[in-house]
Amino acid sequence: MRDLANVYLSLKKLDWKILESIFKNMWDFEYVPSHAIIRETNLSEEELEAKLKKLASMRLVENKYTEYLGTAFTFKGLSVYSLKRLVAAGKVEQLGSLIGEGKESVVYTVISQGKEAVLKFHRVGYPSFKKVKEKRDYGTLHYTVLTVRSARREFQTLKRLYGHVSVPRPIAWEGNAVLMELIDAKELYKVKLENPEDVLEMIIEEVKKMYELGVVHGDLSQFNILVNEEGVYFIDFPQSMEVGEDGSEEILKRDVENVLKYFKKTYGIERDLKQTLEEIKKG
Ligand SMILES: Nc1ncnc2c1ncn2[C@@H]1O[C@H](COP(=O)(O)OP(=O)(O)OP(=O)(O)O)[C@@H](O)[C@H]1O
Ligand SMILES: [Mg+2]
Ligand SMILES: [Mg+2]
Structure with a gap:
């Protein structure tokens, strides 16, 4: 992934069309069949196969021969295509x-x-x-x-x-x-706080607001909280859950426990888990 810019620049119009076609069809196929791509690109079977081999050698797709030739994005291939869409969208x-x-x-x-x-x-x-x-x-x-x-x-x-x-x-x-x-701040675990009590209160306050909005972070820890002079910031939400969703209370507990443990271990601050959870949940 370090050479993403070079890979991006080396792709030609036809390559992008093939990637676009894989993207359109990947919802329906584990490996997108070549005939689906041929229909959308007007390439011949041989031309497409040659192109797919080139894209595979660049590690953008993974080809698979069964009864037919099929292809799927690698992480890098999907990433470069997603970047293309963001560029196209301005x-x-x-x-x-x-x-x-x-x-x-x-x-x-x-x-x-x-x-x-x-x-x-x-x-x-x-x-x-x-x-x-x-x-x-x-x-x-x-x-x-x-x-x-x-x-x-x-x-x-x-x-x-x-x-x-x-x-x-x-x-x-x-x-x-x-x-x-872009948040100009550092991960909590990298910072030596001068006012850890205040920062912990700010974090709990924000978790409470999140909860009021119906969201549980799902991966809360010193790695996913950023801090600077102005305050705290929360990042990394793909695991987030809806309040009320199955298991969300357990996940909230784990989130808060992670934070309290970190402040105890690092700054010797004692804050009761049960009481903190009650505070978060009371409207
Ligand atoms: N909006 C942002 N502003 C500044 N830095 C960010 C931002 N988003 C992510 N980062 C940086 O990138 C790192 C990884 O981001 P994030 O935590 O969202 O992904 P991740 O999938 O959890 O990564 P990992 O696989 O390490 O768990 C963060 O720890 C942070 O240093
Ligand atoms: Mg993270
Ligand atoms: Mg993560």
């Missing part, structure tokens, strides 16, 4: 630098409407999709469909919270990519 002008590469995402800075912003590419279930498939029954959906869902969930949750809770402003969502405001 949301991204320039790709910046890679600022984070984790299990579940690759995060870049970009220039969006003249300002620096964050572009997060989701990759849930990648690369061990087979395991995911065994655990929960997704039928023959390709894992790329799951990454799109995860991106959509993050975008929708940010939209719901922005303006009420301290989260980055969501700008756009395409494919597995979420474009949002």
